[in-house]
Amino acid sequence: MAQSTEGLTYRNHPLRRVDKMIYYGSMADSHIILMQVKETRKEKDLEIATKVSVELQRTAPDLKSRDRVVKRSEKNSLYDAMDISAIWLERALAGK
Numbered sequence: 345m346a347q348s349t350e351g352l353t354y355r356n357h358p359l360r361r362v363d364k365m366i367y368y369g370s371m372a373d374s375h376i377i378l379m380q381v382k383e384t385r386k387e388k389d390l391e392i393a394t395k396v397s398v399e400l401q402r403t404a405p406d407l408k409s410r411d412r413v414v415k416r417s418e419k420n421s422l423y424d425a426m427d428i429s430a431i432w433l434e435r436a437l438a439g440k
Contacts, residue, residue, distance in 0.1 A: 355430045368429050371403050375414070375436035377429040381422070396425035400432045 352359040360367045369376035383395035400415040415432060419425040 354426065355434075357430075357433060368426075369433050369437075373437055374403060375433060376401055376403050377433050379422075379425050379429060382418070393422040393425075394420060396420075396422055398425050398429055398432075400429075400436055 354368065357369050358367075364381040366379040366381070367376060368379065378399045378401055380397045381393045381395075382397055383393070384391040385394050386392075396419045398415075398417045398419060399413050401412040402414060404412070414436065417428060419428065
């Protein structure tokens with residue numbers, strides 16, 4: 345039986361985590377979401393995100409890093425960050 349090499353997905357888009365950075369979307373698409381966990385609090389054995397920076401970015405390689413950012417926001421939980429990320433990414437990929 346062959347194993348799937350795909351990672352996590354959320355609403356049909358790939359989700360990758362590198363330390364406190366979370367990338368949502370595919371670099372092959374025109375836009376991607378970058379989330380950065382800025383603050384956390386400890387609850388029992390878990391780290392809970394309490395401040396998350398969200399950026400909608402263009403993926404064009406010829407753009408400077410400051411020109412890639414289309415939208416930016418800060419949310420008080422990872423759930424809120426994922427919610428707005430899904431909306432922004434769907435709209436950007438639909439060309440709206």
